[in-house]
Structure formats: structure tokens, C-alpha cells
Amino acid sequence: MATPVWSQVVTPPPAQVAPVDEHIEKMPVPPARPEAQPVEAQPVQAQPKQAQIVLPDLPFESLAQKDEAGNFKPLSEPIQLAALRVNPTIEDKAKFFEDIKPILAERSLNVQNVLVSNIDLLERVDDGVFERVDFKDAASIKQLLEVTKPFLPPAAPKSLLEELRDTGKLTPVQFAFTANKIIRDYTLTINPAPTEGLDSTQQARVSMQRAAALLKNGSIEEYIFIYNQAKAAAAENFDTVVGMMEGLDEGKKSELAKVSESVKAASTKADKIAALRPLRDVLTIDQRKEWVRHCLIMIPQ
Structure with a gap:
């Protein structure tokens, strides 16, 4: 008997094969992005400069008054308060000082608390830290900053003039006239400029003392006065x-x-x-x- 011959039957491929992800919904193809156009540079607008305060040329009574012996009289109140009393740009002084009474009362308590907390630093002022400062010596400047910093914002209240300006009690002109004319006049009058008879070292010493006096009267004089x-x-x-x-x-x-x-x-x-x-x-x-x-x-x- 002849042995049968088994032949393999192969199914012919379909005319077109379906992709395996046919059942998955396709995201639409985004449209082609338009070609970027160059951006024209915009000119930078210059910030307007703050208008400079022009102080009026008004006469005022100097705080630097001498007694019969020719010595400068000590002030009877802190210099910023005394300067406000002779400021000619404050026309109705009676109303002004009546208006600031609540501020002065609250301020007195705050200043006294700061003073008591830093009594050791005021003792260093007594020892002459301002008079001895050498603005060419970093260590000397550091000592001065250590003494003054606790009496300045944010550790302490603003100066009286700053507080009155920021609460609207003083105009910028009144503020600047008080600080830049009246207080400066007093400070430099009682701390005169170097005389011609001094050598260069002595002249430098006097100039630094004048600068230190301006710094003191513009910063912590109120605390020193009350102390x-x-x-x-x-x-x-x-x-x-x-x-x-x-x-x-x-x-x-x-x-x-x-x-x-x-x-x-x-x-x-x-x-x-x-x-x-x-x-x-x-x-x-x-x-x-x-x-x-x-x-x-x-x-x-």
C-alpha cells in the first residue's frame, strides 16, 4: 500500500492587514505651528526722577544761643522738638503742637522703654564713643554702629521728624527745613570748623567730630537727652x-x-x-x- 503523503495547508494572507491599535482613538494631528515672527524690542520707559525739594529762604531763630559768659546754652528739650518750635514753615504752631500731643505722649513711653533696655550702650556714649570715632578706621566705625543700631528702626521707633512726616503732620518741606537747616545750623555752630592754626591731623580730628555730631543729632540725640x-x-x-x-x-x-x-x-x-x-x-x-x-x-x- 502506498504511504499517504500529508500536505500542509496554509491560509493565504489577507489583502490588507489591520494595525494592532486600530481600536484606539487617535488624537488629531495639530496644525503646523506658524513660523515665529521676530518681536520688535520695546523701548524702556525711564522712571521719572523724584522732584527735589527746594527749601524756602526763610529766616529762623538759631537754637545755638549763648549765655552771658559766652557759653552755648543747653537745650531744654530734644533737638528735633526744639527745632520744630522755631521752624518758620510751620505757620500755626499752636495748632500744630496741639495736634501732635497724642503722638508725643505715646512716643515718650516707647522711647523710654528702648532707653532702659539699652542703658549699657548709653553708658558707652557717656564714655565718648562719638567723640572718639575715626571714620577712617573700620573697627571704630563698627563700635559706633553697635551703639546706634538698637536706637534706630526697626529695633526702635522712627525719629520724631520721620514719625511726624509719615503720619502726615509734617510736609516734606517742613521736614527738610527742620533737619537740613535748623538742626544742621545748631550742630555745626556749636561744633565749629577747624581753625587755620591746627595741623592736618588736628583738622581731620575736628572734621570727624563735626560729622559725628551731625550723626548723633540726626539719630539718637533724643535718647541721650532723656538719659x-x-x-x-x-x-x-x-x-x-x-x-x-x-x-x-x-x-x-x-x-x-x-x-x-x-x-x-x-x-x-x-x-x-x-x-x-x-x-x-x-x-x-x-x-x-x-x-x-x-x-x-x-x-x-
Whole structure:
């Protein structure tokens, strides 16, 4: 018997093969992006410059007044407040000072709090940090900045003039006239320019002291003035202030009694204030803060 021959049957391919993703919906082909057109450069608009304040040429009473002996009289209030009183651009001064009474009252409390918190820095002012500054020496400038920074914004309130300007009580002209004319005149008058008889080193020293005085009167003079008032009140009421102190041991009371004797023995106001210097060695920093806080309420109003 013949062996059968098995043949493989192959199904012919379809005329067109369907793609495997035929069932998936296709995203439409985006239209061709138009060719980018060059962008024409726009001219930069220059910012308008702030108009420069032109101060009126008005006469004013100088704060630098001398006594019969030819010495400059000390101011009876902080320089910025004193300068406002003689500012001729403030026409109705009675109304002006009545309007700013609430600001001055609130400011007094804020300034006193900053003063008490930084009594150690004001002691460095007493030691002459402004008078000794050398603006050519980085270390000297750093010391001055360390002293002044805690009395400036944001750590402390703005200056009185800045506060009055920013609250709308002073116009820009009134602000600038007070600072750039009246206060500058006073500062440079009581700190005269170098004379011809000085050598170059001495002239440079005087010039730096004038610059330091301008800086002091434009920044922390208010704190210095009130601190000096507190010391004057302490000199006149020493034993009363000691009686207000709490937690003093017998040793400190004994040392304070010696200081009291020195204050009472001094003949002038300046000497009495100078006699308070040993308090730094007797009282701790916290006790000196308490001391000054008591002295502040003794200042005559």
C-alpha cells in the first residue's frame, strides 16, 4: 500500500492587514505651528526722577544761643522738638503742637522703654564713643554702629521728624527745613570748623567730630537727652531713688551711701552727674535698668 503523503495547508494572507491599535482613538494631528515672527524690542520707559525739594529762604531763630559768659546754652528739650518750635514753615504752631500731643505722649513711653533696655550702650556714649570715632578706621566705625543700631528702626521707633512726616503732620518741606537747616545750623555752630592754626591731623580730628555730631543729632540725640535728664533727676533725688530700689543687700546699700555723699558734695550740676559714675561698679546691669526707670519718673514735667 502506498504511504499517504500529508500536505500542509496554509491560509493565504489577507489583502490588507489591520494595525494592532486600530481600536484606539487617535488624537488629531495639530496644525503646523506658524513660523515665529521676530518681536520688535520695546523701548524702556525711564522712571521719572523724584522732584527735589527746594527749601524756602526763610529766616529762623538759631537754637545755638549763648549765655552771658559766652557759653552755648543747653537745650531744654530734644533737638528735633526744639527745632520744630522755631521752624518758620510751620505757620500755626499752636495748632500744630496741639495736634501732635497724642503722638508725643505715646512716643515718650516707647522711647523710654528702648532707653532702659539699652542703658549699657548709653553708658558707652557717656564714655565718648562719638567723640572718639575715626571714620577712617573700620573697627571704630563698627563700635559706633553697635551703639546706634538698637536706637534706630526697626529695633526702635522712627525719629520724631520721620514719625511726624509719615503720619502726615509734617510736609516734606517742613521736614527738610527742620533737619537740613535748623538742626544742621545748631550742630555745626556749636561744633565749629577747624581753625587755620591746627595741623592736618588736628583738622581731620575736628572734621570727624563735626560729622559725628551731625550723626548723633540726626539719630539718637533724643535718647541721650532723656538719659541726661534722668541722671540729673537722680543727682537731685539720689536717696529717694535708692529707697525705691528692691533687693539691695547691705553691701550695696553701703556703697550707694558713699556715692550719695559724693553727689551731695559736688557743687555744680555737671559735677553731681559725674559723681554718679561709680554706680556702674556698684549695681548690676539689671539694677541699673531699674535705677534709670525710677529716675525717669523723677524728671520734672
